[in-house]
Amino acid sequence: MKVEIDGHIKDLRALWFEDGIIKFLDQRKIPEKVEIFNAKDYNDVAFAIKDMVVRGAPAIGVSAAYGIAQAVLQGKDIKKVSEVLKLTRPTAHDLFFAVDYMLKKIDEGEDPIKASENYAEDIVERARKIGEYGNSLIKDNSRIMTHCNAGALAVLDWGTALAPMRYAKREGKNIFVWVDETRPRLQGARLTSWELKQEGIDHKIIADNASGFIMQQGKVDLIIVGADRIALNGDFANKIGTYEKAVLAKENGIPFYVAAPMSTIDKSIESGKKIPIEERSQDEVLYAGSCRIAPEGVKAYNPAFDVTPSKYVEGFITEYGIIKPNKIKDLLW
Ligand code: MRU
16 A cells, blocks of 8 residues: 655555564554554564554454564564464454464474465455455445445555455546444544545545434445454454444345455354454543543443344455355355
């Protein structure tokens, strides 16, 4: 993606590995400023994932892959490093998929740097294909709604939910995107909007609780979101608030699609009931930036994800094509 940094436009990914250091576009600071966070060892990588310097399931997966490669270079205990990384964020399946991928490749004698770079290139190509397939759903003048950020920042490049929109725009289609602000971390208002602006895609940010009204007014043709973990029956976890969008989409006759690569599918679980849901600090709800917005002493509950039952999903946009939820289990590799 094109990023303005230090007064220059550069073609950058959400993260990359350079001279033994893993470099992240610090997603805690966008859009106010674009800064690089340098991870010098696996503790820095674990911090970056936990504190959401990097976020979005596929990008978390790549961070872990690079983190393991870096740890091998530094002669660290890979088993311990894997355990530390796996404890960072429980819902994003790509994290576990990437760690297991790296351990297998190292066990097979593959060069860890090469394995991590292959993992990164592969995920970018999968995201591009998601864009190509998803583009077929987007007609000229489509009004699309999305939730959270499932863009290039959440993958490395292209994105998942945003990839079809990038494709459609580059093909010259006129599109408009409703961007849910996505409380409490505001990934929609801060990150999706930042990406769409760079791509020249017309959009408006809406308060999360405005989406039902906008759907009811007939102003949404299609909804595309990403996923953090998909169960074999097609239930899936994504950013808190996704479930509400899906139910409201059904109520209003709007097709609801989930864009995700196969690394997000958890083949060990039959249904969404088994998906672990991350709970984050109550301060994310009690504060807007550094400003407290609730009375002193009041508590908050902050689940980071919810699970949407497959019956609300029109289709999954994958690197293998667009498939019905009941075909997820047939995708297995
Ligand atoms: O808490 P986050 O910002 O990591 O949550 C991200 C999402 O919910 C995304 O929709 C999902 O990871 C897919 S990213 C391609």
